[in-house]
Amino acid sequence: MKKVLTHRLVLPIAALIALVAVNTIARPSFVSVTVQNGQLYGPLIDILRNSAPLMLVSLGMMVVIATRGIDLSVGAIMAVSGAVALTIIDGSPTPDDLGTVLAAIGVAVLIGLLLGAWNGMLVALVGVQPIIATLVLMLAGRGVALLITGGFITTINSAPYKFMAQGYVIGLPFAFFVSVAAIVIVALVERRTALGMLTEAVGINPEASRLAGVRARGIIWGAYAASGLLAGLAGILYSSNTMAADSNAAGLYIELYAILAVVLGGTSLMGGKFTIAGTVIGVFTIETLRSTILFLGVPSAVAPLFLAIAVVIVVLIQSPRVRGIVTRVAQGMRGGTKAEVAR
Amino acid sequence: MSSASEARPVVEMRGITIEFPGVTALDGVDLTLRAGEVHTLMGENGAGKSTLIKALTGVYAIDDGSIVVEGTPRVFRGTADAQAAGISTVYQEVNLCTNLSVGENVMLGHEVRGPFGIDWAKTHRAAADHLENLGLALDTRSLLATHSIAVQQLVAISRAMVRDSHVLVLDEPTSSLDRGEVEQLFAVVRGLRDRGVAILFVTHFLDQVYEISDRLTVLRNGRLVGEYAIGELPRGELIAKMIGRELDELDALARSADRDIDRTGDPVIRADGIARRGVLEPADVEVFPGEVVGIAGLLGSGRTELVRLLYGADRADAGRVEVQGRAARIATPRHAIDRRIAFSSEDRRAEGIVGDLTVAENIVLGVQAKRGALRPMRGAERDALVADYIDALGVRPANPDALVRNLSGGNQQKVLLARWLATAPQLIILDEPTRGIDVGAKADIQRKVAELSAQGLAVVFISSELEEVIRIAQRIVVMRDRRKIGELASHDIDVDDLVAFIAEEHDTQGILESPENVA
Numbered sequence: 001m002k003k004v005l006t007h008r009l010v011l012p013i014a015a016l017i018a019l020v021a022v023n024t025i026a027r028p029s030f031v032s033v034t035v036q037n038g039q040l041y042g043p044l045i046d047i048l049r050n051s052a053p054l055m056l057v058s059l060g061m062m063v064v065i066a067t068r069g070i071d072l073s074v075g076a077i078m079a080v081s082g083a084v085a086l087t088i089i090d091g092s093p094t095p096d097d098l099g100t101v102l103a104a105i106g107v108a109v110l111i112g113l114l115l116g117a118w119n120g121m122l123v124a125l126v127g128v129q130p131i132i133a134t135l136v137l138m139l140a141g142r143g144v145a146l147l148i149t150g151g152f153i154t155t156i157n158s159a160p161y162k163f164m165a166q167g168y169v170i171g172l173p174f175a176f177f178v179s180v181a182a183i184v185i186v187a188l189v190e191r192r193t194a195l196g197m198l199t200e201a202v203g204i205n206p207e208a209s210r211l212a213g214v215r216a217r218g219i220i221w222g223a224y225a226a227s228g229l230l231a232g233l234a235g236i237l238y239s240s241n242t243m244a245a246d247s248n249a250a251g252l253y254i255e256l257y258a259i260l261a262v263v264l265g266g267t268s269l270m271g272g273k274f275t276i277a278g279t280v281i282g283v284f285t286i287e288t289l290r291s292t293i294l295f296l297g298v299p300s301a302v303a304p305l306f307l308a309i310a311v312v313i314v315v316l317i318q319s320p321r322v323r324g325i326v327t328r329v330a331q332g333m334r335g336g337t338k339a340e341v342a343r
Numbered sequence: 344m345s346s347a348s349e350a351r352p353v354v355e356m357r358g359i360t361i362e363f364p365g366v367t368a369l370d371g372v373d374l375t376l377r378a379g380e381v382h383t384l385m386g387e388n389g390a391g392k393s394t395l396i397k398a399l400t401g402v403y404a405i406d407d408g409s410i411v412v413e414g415t416p417r418v419f420r421g422t423a424d425a426q427a428a429g430i431s432t433v434y435q436e437v438n439l440c441t442n443l444s445v446g447e448n449v450m451l452g453h454e455v456r457g458p459f460g461i462d463w464a465k466t467h468r469a470a471a472d473h474l475e476n477l478g479l480a481l482d483t484r485s486l487l488a489t490h491s492i493a494v495q496q497l498v499a500i501s502r503a504m505v506r507d508s509h510v511l512v513l514d515e516p517t518s519s520l521d522r523g524e525v526e527q528l529f530a531v532v533r534g535l536r537d538r539g540v541a542i543l544f545v546t547h548f549l550d551q552v553y554e555i556s557d558r559l560t561v562l563r564n565g566r567l568v569g570e571y572a573i574g575e576l577p578r579g580e581l582i583a584k585m586i587g588r589e590l591d592e593l594d595a596l597a598r599s600a601d602r603d604i605d606r607t608g609d610p611v612i613r614a615d616g617i618a619r620r621g622v623l624e625p626a627d628v629e630v631f632p633g634e635v636v637g638i639a640g641l642l643g644s645g646r647t648e649l650v651r652l653l654y655g656a657d658r659a660d661a662g663r664v665e666v667q668g669r670a671a672r673i674a675t676p677r678h679a680i681d682r683r684i685a686f687s688s689e690d691r692r693a694e695g696i697v698g699d700l701t702v703a704e705n706i707v708l709g710v711q712a713k714r715g716a717l718r719p720m721r722g723a724e725r726d727a728l729v730a731d732y733i734d735a736l737g738v739r740p741a742n743p744d745a746l747v748r749n750l751s752g753g754n755q756q757k758v759l760l761a762r763w764l765a766t767a768p769q770l771i772i773l774d775e776p777t778r779g780i781d782v783g784a785k786a787d788i789q790r791k792v793a794e795l796s797a798q799g800l801a802v803v804f805i806s807s808e809l810e811e812v813i814r815i816a817q818r819i820v821v822m823r824d825r826r827k828i829g830e831l832a833s834h835d836i837d838v839d840d841l842v843a844f845i846a847e848e849h850d851t852q853g854i855l856e857s858p859e860n861v862a
Contacts, residue, residue: 194711194719197704205697211656211688212697212762213680213712272699 060227076141081235116228446483637816753784
């Protein structure tokens with residue numbers, strides 16, 4: 001029992017369950033799922049679908065954070081990727097052709113990968129601090145996206161493209177399957193090869209890893225490239241949801257939510273140990289929180305305040321110092337003599 | 344000295360214990376400081392000197408024990424508590440504001456106030472008085488930065504006296520001072536002592552210990568060895584107490600030093616004139632299969648620098664290296680690893696272990712890095728390898744899933760040794776593998792080194808403990824001032840010979856013994 005309670009995922013899972021419980025009490029319809037034409041609908045299903053872009057970005061962010069880095073450019077990469085895909089489809093004579101759409105997605109994701117590789121080069125080869133290296137693309141990326149769309153918000157009509165974010169497969173949103181596939185692939189690559197352990201070693205102690213012969217440069221580079229690739233795919237999902245390439249709105253602030261999801265899940269910003277399950281829970285927590293805010297009718301301008309309060313609470317709970325104080329107060333209430341007797 | 348023993352105790356630390364996760368840094372240590380005495384704290388690196396000072400000055404909280412100052416039990420929750428109790432510290436790196444004047448530094452926080460705020464004229468006069476009390480005549484309005492480190496240290500001491508401290512802790516104050524400056528500092532220290540201040544002094548220089556101290560406390564491996572009046576402990580005995588002749592256990596080990604080495608074939612590694620500007624003068628080293636080459640020298644003598652160049656941890660800018668008779672370029676650790684050379688750094692925490700990974704992960708890290716990320720070791724293969732090494736080296740706890748940072752220093756060192764042995768090296772370089780670890784782990788590691796070298800592994804072994812080097816290595820490279828000053832065969836020398844060799848001024852050419860003579 002104690003082992004269960006001290007597991008590092010206990011707090012994140014408890015937070016998610018509590019959030020769902022509060023929502024269910026406030027509106028019982030929160031957990032209701034209806035079937036229409038063999039497709040599932042309901043607030044929970046919405047969360048599964050809407051969380052897909054954040055899920056992809058957060059998985060990449062997690063790997064980058066594990067190397068002691070940070071990737072601020074993911075939102076901008078999403079904007080570029082969406083702009084590329086929609087511009088290709090918009091310019092194509094056959095926008096409804098599956099081949100056209102697959103080619104557009106392929107090119108867009110590849111560009112995401114290249115942008116990630118650029119970040120990785122700055123960090124791993126040139127030695128620029130991660131926050132500065134990715135800030136460059138964070139600021140420049142949206143400009144590049146606007147350049148690609150010619151300064152307009154490109155809109156398209158393409159059934160296969162629309163399917164990415166809005167389609168259904170065996171009753172569930174297709175975007176959810178993209179999420180699951182990304183989780184599974186990241187888990188396989190990190191945990192079924194030695195990549196995860198080597199990444200953690202580099203994040204925990206770079207110098208010891210170098211002396212042990214770990215190819216830290218390649219590992220760090222790969223982490224940023226993976227983050228770029230996943231952000232590129234997230235850009236596809238985002239633009240498919242609106243069927244528009246809005247370079248200013250696509251993935252706005254998503255880097256901050258992704259960092260939040262990773263930290264909520266229990267991965268330290270200091271780098272090192274990372275937990276894929278934790279990050280997944282972190283993403284669902286944030287998405288549920290957003291849904292709650294929407295339901296409560298909080299004006300969108302004030303919504304960030306609610307998220308901020310939630311974050312402060314979670315961070316306080318995770319702080320060892322605060323936990324120490326709480327433990328001491330609790331012991332004091334139970335009678336201070338107990339500890340002394342135990343000695 | 345008879346009056347000293349009657350002096351009034353100002354600080355009584357009893358049974359001080361400080362634990363860091365997995366390591367007991369101090370284990371029931373006592374320290375008594377008396378009014379009007381200079382008390383010197385002695386011990387090797389890792390003995391617990393700085394931890395004890397930090398307990399006294401409130402930097403670390405103690406896990407067990409008591410601190411009594413002037414008869415009042417105290418609990419220090421921070422440095423401010425210690426200062427309030429009258430304990431001041433002057434560190435090796437002066438912590439003053441060099442951009443302020445001498446007077447401002449002396450009086451910082453104790454400025455003389457008048458009706459219109461600080462009265463600077465009176466403040467500077469007060470500062471001048473305090474400095475004069477220590478026999479210093481300085482312009483209090485001059486910028487501190489314009490004075491030497493020695494003077495800055497004296498200013499730091501005056502500053503401590505402004506706070507009316509009964510206890511003054513001097514943490515290696517003389518390490519960057521020249522002879523005359525040390526005299527000046529000691530004159531001030533004697534003055535304070537005669538006024539009844541209790542002084543705790545830390546230094547590595549034995550001459551200074553005997554020049555200034557009234558009493559000594561010796562620590563070793565976090566434990567108290569004893570407290571001695573300076574007159575009752577000759578130099579040789581002091582060194583013996585610091586190093587610790589843990590011979591009962593270690594002497595049981597066969598001296599591998601007497602083994603004959605076949606030096607007819609190609610050496611595993613031969614470096615000619617390997618050097619790096621500002622770090623190491625050109626040095627020649629060769630190590631034959633089955634040979635243990637010791638490197639002896641003081642801290643900073645170039646011994647660590649030499650092996651880092653051999654391994655490619657730092658890049659050499661001169662010299663050539665041959666591995667198994669063939670020219671080899673070793674500019675990065677990967678180059679060395681590809682030639683089956685392993686290196687365990689002296690800085691176990693910063694450059695050795697990966698603390699948040701498990702014992703098993705730390706052990707397989709070397710092999711895994713060599714194989715690359717995409718060829719992971721499979722479960723059974725990995726478990727067998729880890730279990731073998733945990734067993735062979737006696738890692739405790741024998742739990743492959745324990746986090747390495749929670750292990751004791753000795754067991755961390757065993758894990759590192761396992762990491763490297765698992766890569767099947769032909770040469771292993773061990774830089775201070777036995778520093779700060781308990782005698783049992785020391786014996787285990789020495790035994791393993793002797794055993795592996797007997798099977799043909801070439802070893803480079805660095806240790807500050809000269810006895811250990813003499814017992815284990817067949818040949819000893821001696822370093823001083825970033826230069827190789829010679830080579831000795833260890834079978835016909837003892838520690839005193841080696842100390843003399845390290846200390847004496849030699850003509851480099853005259854004392855070089857060729858390897859042929861050694862064999």
